[in-house]
Amino acid sequence: MSDGDLSSKYVLQTAGFDARFPNTNQTRHCWQNYTDYFKCVAAKGEDFAPCKQFKRAYHSLCPNEWVSKWDEQRDNGTFPASLEP
Amino acid sequence: MLQNFSIFNTIYNDAPQPWQLGFQDSAAPAFTGIVDLHNIIFFYLIVICVGVFWVLGSIMYYFNTKNSPIVHKYLNHGTLIELIWTITPALILTVIAFPSFRLLYLLDEVTSPTITIKVIGHQWYWSYEYSDYVTDSGQSVEFDSYMIPESDLELGQFRLLDVDNKMIIPVDCHIRLIITGADVIHSFAVPSLGVKIDATPGRLNQSSILAERTGTFYGQCSEICGVWHGFMPIAVEAVSVQDYLAWIDSV
Numbered sequence: 497m498s499d500g501d502l503s504s505k506y507v508l509q510t511a512g513f514d515a516r517f518p519n520t521n522q523t524r525h526c527w528q529n530y531t532d533y534f535k536c537v538a539a540k541g542e543d544f545a546p547c548k549q550f551k552r553a554y555h556s557l558c559p560n561e562w563v564s565k566w567d568e569q570r571d572n573g574t575f576p577a578s579l580e581p
Numbered sequence: 582m583l584q585n586f587s588i589f590n591t592i593y594n595d596a597p598q599p600w601q602l603g604f605q606d607s608a609a610p611a612f613t614g615i616v617d618l619h620n621i622i623f624f625y626l627i628v629i630c631v632g633v634f635w636v637l638g639s640i641m642y643y644f645n646t647k648n649s650p651i652v653h654k655y656l657n658h659g660t661l662i663e664l665i666w667t668i669t670p671a672l673i674l675t676v677i678a679f680p681s682f683r684l685l686y687l688l689d690e691v692t693s694p695t696i697t698i699k700v701i702g703h704q705w706y707w708s709y710e711y712s713d714y715v716t717d718s719g720q721s722v723e724f725d726s727y728m729i730p731e732s733d734l735e736l737g738q739f740r741l742l743d744v745d746n747k748m749i750i751p752v753d754c755h756i757r758l759i760i761t762g763a764d765v766i767h768s769f770a771v772p773s774l775g776v777k778i779d780a781t782p783g784r785l786n787q788s789s790i791l792a793e794r795t796g797t798f799y800g801q802c803s804e805i806c807g808v809w810h811g812f813m814p815i816a817v818e819a820v821s822v823q824d825y826l827a828w829i830d831s832v
């Protein structure tokens with residue numbers, strides 16, 4: 497694969513600075529994007545493009561183990577926060 | 582062309598040497614800043630040491646009991662000298678605090694990162710996750726990084742430092758690290774990139790690195806985490822952006 501193909505396939509981009517989370521501790525930055533994504537989906541539906549932003553951000557910031565644990569809790573109805581929009 | 586002559590070709594020290602006292606060669610602005618601050622403070626430290634030992638030596642030499650048997654008569658009290666040796670160190674410490682805090686806050690800054698890498702400390706290995714490219718179908722890149730045991734070392738590999746899967750980063754890109762622990766507290770440290778930050782379970786710590794040149798940089802877990810604490814090294818390989826994309830594509 498040539499370089500041009502690769503750089504269009506993988507865009508070097510990640511969740512930006514968020515003024516709500518200016519500290520070293522980014523735990524809430526991850527959590528906020530995770531809950532915001534599912535709130536967004538609940539309000540606007542899976543296909544609503546602006547929701548994807550939250551999804552990309554929580555994937556970039558949250559350890560995969562945390563994401564799968566939270567996904568499981570949502571399936572079981574034991575997720576410790578309301579995802580109502 | 583000039584690189585062909587060995588005197589124009591810098592060879593960097595990117596691994597610790599036996600009995601090494603100094604720093605490794607810097608590969609990031611953060612570490613250059615740390616080394617510079619150290620060197621500047623060390624200069625004044627030597628000046629102060631020479632001054633203190635000069636005074637101490639002179640007193641012992643000129644005012645011992647044999648030379649001046651009643652010197653204690655004048656050694657009871659001296660307001661002026663006490664003021665001087667109290668206020669001067671206080672001023673010196675204040676002056677040192679300014680560049681020190683400046684550096685501290687510069688290191689804390691995460692400048693608009695191009696990629697985010699999640700670093701997770703386990704008993705006793707590190708694992709890395711690259712999830713910026715997760716699309717609806719796309720998979721997150723994640724792998725474990727174990728130390729290569731001494732019996733499996735190949736020629737040129739470093740004992741207790743080389744790993745099976747290195748963390749690959751592109752040069753000249755601001756990289757956000759999200760560091761956490763899976764079981765106990767570890768600490769992610771790479772001297773030549775100027776990072777050392779705790780990997781605490783349940784908490785995500787953020788740090789930033791910028792590699793200024795290609796190469797492989799080594800570090801070790803820096804928070805006692807159990808029996809094999811000393812055997813979970815960190816190896817970071819900085820490559821060109823093209824090579825980085827090719828690597829991401831291949832894993």
Ligand SMILES: [Cu+2]
Nearest residue numbers: 767802806810
């Ligand atoms: Cu450890």
